[in-house]
Each structure stands twice: as C-alpha cells, then as structure tokens.
Amino acid sequence: MTLPLPTPADLVPTDRMQWILERLAEEDGGLGDPTLLPAPEGRKLAEQTNRRWNTDLPEMAAKDFSVRSAEGREIACRLLTPEGASGLIVFIHGGGWAFCSMATHERAARLLALEAGAHVLIFDYRLAPEAPFPGGLNDCQAVWNAVVTGHPDLTSCSHLRALAGDSAGANLALALLLALQADGEPTPDAALLFYGVYDANFETDSYINQKDGPGLTRAKMMRYWNWYAAAPGDRLNPLVAPLQASDAQLKALPPLFLNAAAIDPLRSDTENLVRxxxxxxxxxxxxxxxxxxxxxxxxSRELPEARMAAAEAGRAFREFAES
Structure with missing residues (x-):
C-alpha cells in the first residue's frame, strides 16, 4: 500500500477550517499560551477553551463510576452507551499529557460511540508535570485491568475490546499496548489512534514545516515533553516514545487504525510509524x-472532516469486530 503524503494544497486550510481558525484567533486572542503558564492555570484555560467543542452532545446513556488504582487512588470514569451498543472502546483523551479531561473530549467520545455502535469508556488519568511518566500510563493500565477483570460497571461490555486515543492519548494507548504485551497481560483486540505523538524527534518534516502551527506548535510540544518525560533517557523508552519499540514489538501489536491531520507538527510521527x-x-x-x-x-459540531474521521474510525471498529 502506498503511504498517502500531503501535497502543497493539503497544507492549506480548507475554507471551513480557516473560518474556525479565524474565529479561535478572535475568541482566544487575549488568553495567551497555556503551556507558558503554571500547569494548573494552563489546565484551567484548556478546560475553558474546550467547552465550545462540547455542546449539543449526542444523546445516549452515561454512567459515572470509579476504578481503584494499584496505589488505592480512585480514577473517575464515564461509560457512554448508545442504543444497541456492542463491544467496548476505552478512549484515552489527549492534551499533551498535561491538559484536558473527560469533559473536554466527551463530544468526540460520544460521536465515536455512535459511529462504532459501541460502548465508549472515558476517564481522567493523572496529568504532568505533577505526575510525569509513568503516572498517566499506570492509570490507563489500571482502567484496562478493570475491564479485563470484570468491573461490575463494565460487565455488559462484552465482545470486541479496543483502545483509542487522540494526540497524547494515542501515545498512551500505544504505550499501553506495548506494556501489556511486555508483561504477558491480556491485550485489546484492536486500537484506533488519532494524530498521535510517537517520538521525541523534533527534526521531522512536519515539525520543521508546521513548527508555527496554526494551533499546535513545535515549541508547545517541546514544553509538553519536558513536563512528561524531561530526561533524555526516558525518551528512548518505547513506553514513552513508541517509535523506539523494536520491530518484534511492533509486529506483535493487534490491528491498528491510524489517522493524521496534514497541518500538524505531529503528522510525521504517524507517517513514520505507518512506514x-x-x-x-x-x-x-x-x-x-x-x-x-x-x-x-x-x-465535530462545525467541521465536516471531524465527522468524517469519526465515521471512518467507527467503521474501522465494526470491521475489526467482523474479522
């Protein structure tokens, strides 16, 4: 299969994307860069600016409960269940390992649930810099352990079980697959990975050509990495940077569905992983x-490509279930 690479035209925002970018510049012009604030303040700003994407939520059942970590902490979870749901997607939100929450990603998770015809489980893991690697990853593993050991609030979620995640959430999802594989633990049947961060190489084509955004920038990603895994040695660990995994580790992964945005400093991470x-x-x-x-x-409320991507991911999940 030929790897689809962006053309110069692909790197120009669509008309709708440009309208959204201009609106965001107007709405957020005086708010500053959250990665330049102390983490708790940046986190509040990220929650505030993400509210606009989480209105008009698709209707479905939602059940809140908690999972206990190995250290005894309670991890807040929400199970989203559309009518006729079959199978389970454990969705790990993005936000540079430092920002965002169930609330900032609930509309995206609900849309994925509808398109996949599946239960979707979202949850709040510990965030950097207060909890650098492996804090968030350990919480993700605790939630997965609750799935496979039959947590009482998840007993109805049989059949196919998959991981999903966007950006840093895709990093955590892929790292979790590698960790479970290394430990000989039960692994998900598949994974859906959206515009993920898979390496700490800031000299890739997209990091250079899209270094100033719009939106995510090279400098922001460098700050996120410094919060999550500051030590250079950590960044050689496949559980931090999955592109550091061996060929044998990658070959043994369950089936994956991956996507990328053309105008994204992280695009080359996905391209390099697919290669x-x-x-x-x-x-x-x-x-x-x-x-x-x-x-x-x-x-997804305003961008057709967002709805298309959710539909394609949902279709991939259903195809995994049929295979």
Missing amino acids: RLRSLGRTDSYSLYPGVVHGFMQM
Missing part, C-alpha cells in the same frame, strides 16, 4: 486528512 508497520508486512489502515489542523476531531 515502520508496513516495512514489517503489516496492513494497518491509515488516513490522512488534508486541510485540517491538529485536534480537528474535537471540532
């Missing part, structure tokens, strides 16, 4: 969305 997977003889699905920026799946 590795294909060099190993794998046939994982990959879609490139032209004319849109990092985080575009959050914008």
Whole structure:
C-alpha cells in the first residue's frame, strides 16, 4: 500500500477550517499560551477553551463510576452507551499529557460511540508535570485491568475490546499496548489512534514545516515533553516514545487504525510509524486528512472532516469486530 503524503494544497486550510481558525484567533486572542503558564492555570484555560467543542452532545446513556488504582487512588470514569451498543472502546483523551479531561473530549467520545455502535469508556488519568511518566500510563493500565477483570460497571461490555486515543492519548494507548504485551497481560483486540505523538524527534518534516502551527506548535510540544518525560533517557523508552519499540514489538501489536491531520507538527510521527508497520508486512489502515489542523476531531459540531474521521474510525471498529 502506498503511504498517502500531503501535497502543497493539503497544507492549506480548507475554507471551513480557516473560518474556525479565524474565529479561535478572535475568541482566544487575549488568553495567551497555556503551556507558558503554571500547569494548573494552563489546565484551567484548556478546560475553558474546550467547552465550545462540547455542546449539543449526542444523546445516549452515561454512567459515572470509579476504578481503584494499584496505589488505592480512585480514577473517575464515564461509560457512554448508545442504543444497541456492542463491544467496548476505552478512549484515552489527549492534551499533551498535561491538559484536558473527560469533559473536554466527551463530544468526540460520544460521536465515536455512535459511529462504532459501541460502548465508549472515558476517564481522567493523572496529568504532568505533577505526575510525569509513568503516572498517566499506570492509570490507563489500571482502567484496562478493570475491564479485563470484570468491573461490575463494565460487565455488559462484552465482545470486541479496543483502545483509542487522540494526540497524547494515542501515545498512551500505544504505550499501553506495548506494556501489556511486555508483561504477558491480556491485550485489546484492536486500537484506533488519532494524530498521535510517537517520538521525541523534533527534526521531522512536519515539525520543521508546521513548527508555527496554526494551533499546535513545535515549541508547545517541546514544553509538553519536558513536563512528561524531561530526561533524555526516558525518551528512548518505547513506553514513552513508541517509535523506539523494536520491530518484534511492533509486529506483535493487534490491528491498528491510524489517522493524521496534514497541518500538524505531529503528522510525521504517524507517517513514520505507518512506514515502520508496513516495512514489517503489516496492513494497518491509515488516513490522512488534508486541510485540517491538529485536534480537528474535537471540532465535530462545525467541521465536516471531524465527522468524517469519526465515521471512518467507527467503521474501522465494526470491521475489526467482523474479522
């Protein structure tokens, strides 16, 4: 399969994307960069600015409960269940390992639930810099353990079980797959990975050509990395940077669905991961969305490509279930 690469035209925002970018510049012009604030203040700002993407929520059942970590902490969870749901997607939100929550990603998670016809489980993991690697990853593993050991609030979620995540959430989802594999633990049947961060190489094509955004920038990603995994040695760990995994580790992964935004400093991370997977003889699905920026799946109320991406991911989940 040929890897779809962006053309110069793909790096120009679509008309709708440009309208959204201009609106965001007007609405957020005086708010500043949350990654330049102390983390708690930046987190509040990220929650505030993400509220606009989480209105008009698709209707479905929602059940709140908690999962206990190995250290005894309670991890807040929400199970979203559309009518006729079959199978379970454990969705890990993005936000640079430092920002965002169930609330900032609930509309995206609900739309994925509808398109996949599946239960979707979202949850709040610990955030950097207060909890750098492996804090958030350990919380993700605790939630997955609750799934496989039959947590009472998840007993109805049988059949196919998949992980999903966007941006840093995709990083955590892929890292969790590698961790479970290394420990000989039960692994998900598949994973849906959206515009993920998979390496700490800031010299890739997209990091250079999209270094100033719009939206996510190279400098912001460097600050996120410094909060999550500051030590250079940590960044060679596949559980931090999954592109550091061996060929054998990558080859043994369950089936993956991956996508990327063309106008995104992280685009090359996904391209490089797809190249590795294909060099190993794998046939994982990959879609490139032209004319849109990092985080575009959050914008489903106003951006057609966000709805298209959710529909494609949902279709991939259903195809995994049928295979």
